[in-house]
Amino acid sequence: MPMLVLAGTIGAGKSSLTTRVAKHLGTKAFYEPVGDNPVLPLFYQDKQKYGFLLQIYFLNKRFEMIKRAQRDDNNVLDRSIYEDALFTDLNHRLGNINDAEAAIYHELLDNMMEELPFAAKKKRPDLLVYIEVSLDTQLARIKKRGRDFEQSDELLDYYRELRVAYQKWFQNYDISPKLKIDGDQYDFVNSAADLTAVLNQIDAKLNE
Numbered sequence: 004m005p006m007l008v009l010a011g012t013i014g015a016g017k018s019s020l021t022t023r024v025a026k027h028l029g030t031k032a033f034y035e036p037v038g039d040n041p042v043l044p045l046f047y048q049d050k051q052k053y054g055f056l057l058q059i060y061f062l063n064k065r066f067e068m069i070k071r072a073q074r075d076d077n078n079v080l081d082r083s084i085y086e087d088a089l090f091t092d093l094n095h096r097l098g099n100i101n102d103a104e105a106a107i108y109h110e111l112l113d114n115m116m117e118e119l120p121f122a123a124k125k126k127r128p129d130l131l132v133y134i135e136v137s138l139d140t141q142l143a144r145i146k147k148r149g150r151d152f153e154q155s156d157e158l159l160d161y162y163r164e165l166r167v168a169y170q171k172w173f174q175n176y177d178i179s180p181k182l183k184i185d186g187d188q189y190d191f192v193n194s195a196a197d198l199t200a201v202l203n204q205i206d207a208k209l210n211e
């Protein structure tokens with residue numbers, strides 16, 4: 004049975020699709036910590052003060068999640084460890100994380116990756132599914148979901164930068180087979196037909 008990873012920017016639909024793909028494949032779903040994350044609301048209030056701490060928080064949780072998931076060899080993960088580094092690099096570039104913090108983060112990440120069979124490519128994901136959405140769709144979904152700390156108009160530039168960083172990252176991603184899903188076109192949350200179309204694309208890619 005496969006190990007799938009769902010990737011995409013904030014509000015792209017990863018958690019929603021993780022649930023549906025796991026159900027479809029009869030596998031376990033592993034979610035990113037959000038509601039119980041004490042650092043996330045603080046980060047959105049003061050990115051420079053909490054940027055590094057948030058990256059360490061997510062890296063630690065991600066590592067834990069991958070280790071749990073690997074016990075089963077049969078699962079769907081909401082976001083990849085590779086995207087954590089994308090967030091770190093973007094926040095470094097934006098000045099929210101300083102040079103020393105970025106260097107420490109990457110050293111720690113390398114050390115941790117050596118402990119994962121994942122990193123040795125023995126156990127990389129069988130498929131990375133990237134959901135791409137336009138900025139308008141992303142903003143509409145963030146609004147609809149309604150997490151308070153993600154609503155400020157001041158975050159518009161951050162969301163814009165993140166989207167561009169994601170596009171480049173996906174283009175260069177070569178660690179496993181990959182598939183892009185058009186999250187504007189397919190409403191896999193409300194339309195059964197759209198969900199089937201997306202699941203068919205995933206099945207076809209897994210069977211390649």
Ligand SMILES: Nc1ncnc2c1ncn2[C@@H]1O[C@H](COP(=O)(O)OP(=O)(O)OP(=O)(O)O)[C@@H](O)[C@H]1O
Nearest residue numbers: 012013014015016017018019144148189190191192
């Ligand atoms: N394809 C879609 N069509 C319509 N609505 C969607 C779609 N994907 C997600 N949504 C809605 O958009 C909101 C965000 O979705 P979701 O929480 O799955 O995103 P996410 O990528 O996991 O976000 P985050 O990175 O912030 O955790 C939810 O309200 C969800 O119902």
Ligand SMILES: Nc1nc(=O)c2ncn([C@H]3C[C@H](O)[C@@H](CO)O3)c2[nH]1
Nearest residue numbers: 013035037057058061086087090153
């Ligand atoms: N700065 C930062 N670094 C990360 O590694 C990271 N991973 C997720 N997030 C934020 C995005 C959503 O608000 C929310 C849910 O994805 O958490 C992150 N933010």
